[in-house]
Every structure is written in structure tokens, then in C-alpha cells.
Amino acid sequence: MKPPARPPEIKLRDHVYDGIREFDQRLPNWWLNTLYGAIIFWIVYWFVHVIAGMVPGDGSQVDAAMRRIAAIKMANSIDVTDDAKFWAMSRNAVFTDSGRQTYDSLCVACHLPSLKGKGENPTAVGPNLIDNAWIYGGTPREVYHTVSQGVLAKGMPAWEPVLGQKKTAEVVAYILAHHTEGEPVTVEISK
Amino acid sequence: MSPSQKPRSSSRRSPSIDSVTTINADGSHRALHPADVHGRFTSWRRYSAYGLIGVYLLLPWIPIDGYPAVFLDVAGSRFHFFGFTLAAQDVWLLFFGVSGLGFALFFLTALFGRLWCGWACPQTVFLDHVYRRIERWIDGDAPSRRLLTAAPLSAGKISRRIAKHALYILASLLITHLFLAYFVSIPQLWSYVREAPREHWASFLFVFVAAGVLYFNFAWFREQLCIVICPYGRLQSALTDDHSLVIGYDATRGEPRGKIQQASSLPQAGDKTGDCVDCNRCVQVCPTGIDIRHGLQLECIGCAACIDACDEIMAKVKRPPGLVRYDSLAGLDGGVTRWLRARTVVYGILLLVGAAAATFAFSTVKPASFTVLRMSGAAYFVGADEVRNQFLVRLVNKRTAPVGLTVTAQGLPAGVRHTGFDAPVVVAPLAETVSPLVLLIDRRDYRGPFRFTVKVEGREGKIALKREVEFMGPDARLLEEDDHEKGIKR
Secondary structure (H helix, E strand, O other): OOOOOOOOOEEEEEEEEOOHHHHHHEHHHHHHHHHHHHHHHHHHHHHHHHHOOOOOOOOHHHHHHHHHHHHHHHHHOOOOHHHHHHHHHHHOOHHHHHHHHHHHHHHHHOOOOOOOOOHHOOOOOOOOOOEEEOOOOOOOOHHHHHHHHHHHOOOEOHHHHHHHHHHHHHHHHHHHOOOOOOOOOOEEEOO | OOOOOOOOOOOOOOOOOOOOOEEEOOOEEOOOOOOOOHHHHHHHHHHHHHHHHHHHHHHHHHHEOOEEEEEEOOOOEEEOOEEEOOOHHHHHHHHHHHHHHHHHHHHHHHHOOOOHHHHHHHHHHHHHHHHHHHHHHHHHHHHHHHHHHOOOOOHHHHHHHHHHHHHHHHHHHHHHHHHHHHOOHHHHHHHHHOOOHHHHHHHHHHHHHHHHHHHHHHHOOHHHHHHHOOHHHHHHHHHHOOOEEEEEEEEEHHOOOOOOOOOOOOOOOOOOOOOOOOOHHHOHHHHHOOHHHHHOOOOOOOHHHHHHHHHHHHHHOOOOOOOOEEEEEEHOOOOOOOOOOOOHHHHHHHHHHHHHHHHHHHHHOOOOOEEEEEEEOOOOEEEOOOEEEEEEEEOOOOOOOOEEEEEEEEEEOOOOEEEEEOOOOEOOOOOEEEEEEEEEEEEHOOOOOEEEEEEEEOOOEEEEEEEEEOOOOOHHHHHHHHHHHHHOOO
């Protein structure tokens, strides 16, 4: 097979290395244009981000997003110091029903399905939630505090990080549904 | 084949092995107009391409277990493949999927060269069997297309151009919409399509940018992708050898090429001319603009158009077909192709090892999974009567049907009881639950920390998972001393 004739427009460069010669051919225009385009993009990007600061940096964008999330959380949050509101929730089946679902999946392990805990079975882990004796305070806001922050020394976990504020408040409403507002409360001295 | 033989129009340059036919000396792109070709490979490629396009178009529509056959639900972190569902935590299996494809491609390339490029690559499938078909339908055959390109603007030319590019854009939009459906499912896609673009601006932008890229690629860029961009094409030379199947020209039989002598088309005894009649058909039909008679070149995508073109001519001049054929370089040189050689054996072993590892990896994917985590707070609690450990058990159902799971603690020493998980937990499809598991051991039975096993069972034994967990506690002797001081009887 004879080697095909080289078209005259194809040039070879002068240098030779180990008998290897180099063509001097033009790169495709589309290839050159992507290179020039990338250079222009770099200049525009550098100007917009570094020189003019027209686009906020990644850090401030993250901060702004975190502020938006915090604002939404605040807008949807419940006033957990409002005892009257907790009592009202505890009389509303929408809250107590979803509170019971959470209780039945998580709290029952220690406080038993009856909420009576040690009051029903002395070998149970958690204390009775139905009697009027409270260890860490019996007002709704104190109960909420106990459930949300936990009593780590006794083994009661902090549930708000797991459940979020809404579900925690629902569980408190479910517990309060077994109590009446203004009932006598005795606070045990914690051991 | 000297240029003086026949005057050529500027859009047809005889290919050379020293430069790319599709790039002019000034760097501009030379559009090719490959001639029509008929033959067995052309037909088979068309059927297989229609089959592949059909698979691509239909997969998102076929429901299997309530989900599309292939549904990469990125938003839900669930990946459905023909009823097999992978969760986000199974994404490591992708390694075996990708490396397996790589090994398979290595093996196939060593044996059959660029079979993938010519027959199965989406670039070739869509270009040859969708876009070039549209072009052929609107603009006519290769000479008509060349004439139309050279013709001055006229109402007829403008309307043809508008029709062709409108169809190109329509095809590109269809392909990209279907592509999006693989990630959001057809009903979701349909609701996106009917809603305002700003409702789903990211998807909208993706579809239209991708459609724009496809349109540019298939309307103008075409063979440049295979020649300059595709890494697989560039990797070929490292994967093939003289015994790999390629499309080649039998120079021994064909040379010296020459026009048929008038007297007889059959080669006579002592005839000096070879079988190649130098009709240039193989060059005219080539979609990447090469002359296959120059030997194996990186531009060749193995589409077999030149085989069909040459066979057709050989039949007409009553010479045997196969002057251009699927063969190895060794075979074209008159030798014998060796299929069994170090390269194919090594690639084959790599493929088998990869397949075995992938099979094992996929067999470890269970329809459910679970984790046992210690609850927040202290690692253990020492009460008046007992030592206590508290765990949260997270159950994950990876199937598309609800499942009842029984959780038990096994291998417990005497005196240990646990609460939670008295009844099976029902986990909704593709959902997860978190429930506490509390273990208590009587102080008098406590002999120090121990390990036990949490077992999760369901679906009549089809699901059986276990995990070893440590029960933590103080040194047993410290507890004994403490009891002694408090006067607790042991």
C-alpha cells in the first residue's frame, strides 16, 4: 500500500527529535473559541466576585440562608413558657393524638403505655407521670423543660434535639391531658 | 487518485492521514455529507438502534412494584432499578456498577474494538438514526444536501432549514425531557411541564440547557465529539492490539487499486490490478470523513458503512465481498486472529473478579437495615437496684411495601431484662422508625460490661439482620464495694 500523498497545505515544523517530526496545523476554531471563552469567563468571574463584589461570598450566603431558616423556625415556634397554652393544647385532640403516637413509639419503653411507670411496675425505669408528685416541677413549662432538655444524670434523654419543638410540645400536651389545671402538685426532692 | 483525475468541489477533500478531514486549513469545521448506504450492517445497526432508543424512551413508563423500571429519585434518596431499590446508604455499590462497566468495556474493546462506538453509543445511535434521518428526509441525499448548502438563500432553502432545525430542536427537547423523567418520574415531569417555569426553574434550566447542548452537538458538532472530545475513543489505542476486531481494508487483495479494464471485470491471470476499483464509495459514506484504505485511524467509529458500501460495489463488479470487512489487523495481513491472548485473558479475569465482587456486594444489600445508637446522656446508669443502658434503634425499610420487624436482644447474661419492642414494629414503605431499647441488669447479677446481639427479623425469616452491641457499666468490683458500704446484700 503506497503512503497517501500529503496535501500541500499541511506544513511540517523544522525541528526533528529522534526522527520524529511535528505537524504545524491549525487547531479547530471551535476548540480555540472554547479556550478564549474560558479566558473571558475567568475575567468576568474574577471581576464580579473579587473586584466588584457583586455576588456575596459563600460564607455570607450560608449565613443569610441560616438566618432565613432561623426566622422560619422562630415564626413557627411555640411559646414554651406559656402554661395556659399548654393546658389548651392538652384539651385539643389534634395535639394529644399526635402526642400519643410519639409517646407510644418512644416514651413507653420507660414510662409504660399507662404513663404510670414505677407507679404501675416498680421495676419500670421511668417515674409515674399521672400522679401529682413531680420530681422536676409540675407546671407545664417545667414539664416541657424536663422533656426537651432531659435529665441526663437519671437517664432521661433530651428529646427536643430528636423530635423538634412541635413534637415535644405534643408529647407534653398528651401528658397534661391526664392532669387538670390547678390540681395540687407536690415536688419530690430529687435524689 | 491524484487530484487531477477528477475535479472536486471544495466541500470534498480527499482524506489524508496527516490531518483531520473535518477541519479546514483555516480551522473552520467542514460539514460532511455522507452518502446513503445500504447493506446488512446498515440494516442491523438500524434495528438495534431503534431497539436501544425504544428502551431509552420506554423505561420510565414501565411500572415495576409501583415505581418506574428505572427511577433515580434523587430528591427521595431512593434509586429503583427494575424492582430493586437502593437507598442513599447503598450508593457505594455504584463503584461496582461503574468499574464493572469499565472492565466490560475493556474486555469487549480488546476483543471487538469499537463495537460500542458504532452500534451502541448514544452519540452514534441518536446522530445516525434520528438526526441524520431527519436531515435525509428534509434535505435529500448527499449530492442534494451539498447543492443546497452551496445554493444562495431562497424561500425554499430557508423553509427547509427552518423545518430541519425545528425537528432537531424537537428531538433534542424530547430526549432531554425523557432524561429528566429518569430522575423525577413521568407524572412529576408532566406536572412540571404544565406548571410555570419559575416553579421548577432548576429543572427547567437543566432541560433547556441540555437540549441546547444536544441540538448543537447533533446539528453541527457531530463527529468532532468522537474525534476530539471522547476519552474512550482516545483510550482505544491502549486497549486494542493486532488481534482485536476492527474494520479494515484488505490491502493485499485490493492493491494495486485501479479502474476495471474494459474487456473483463474478472481479474485475469497475470493481471496486475487488485480488487479495489478505486470507486471512492467507502470515502463517500464515511461519517467521519476518513479513507479506510489508509489503515486503522482514530477517527474510525466502527460504523461499518464502508463495509456495506464496498460489498455493494464488489457485488456489482462480480468480485467477492469483504475487501473492507470486520477483521483483525493480523487477519487483514493474511494471518490468523488469536482470540486467546494475554490481553484478553487479563481483561477477562479482571471482568470476572469485578463481576464476582459486584455480585457479592449486591447480595449484601438487605431489604431492611438498622442501627443501634446509645441515647444521649451518660453511657450507663447505676440505679438503686440495677445497671441500665439505653439505646435508640433505627429501623429502615428499603422496600416499597410495609414490613413488620421483630427486634430482639440475644446472648444476654442471666438477670438482664429489656423494655421496648414487645410487639413487632411496622415500618411504612421506604420509611424509617426510631424506637428506644432499654436494658437493665440486676446489680447482684452484674459481672461487668458484656457484649450482646441485637437481631432484627421479619417476613418469615427472609429478613434476618444482627448487630453486636456493648452493654457498658462500671467495674463489677467497684459496684460490689459500693454495695458492701451501703449494706446491700448480694
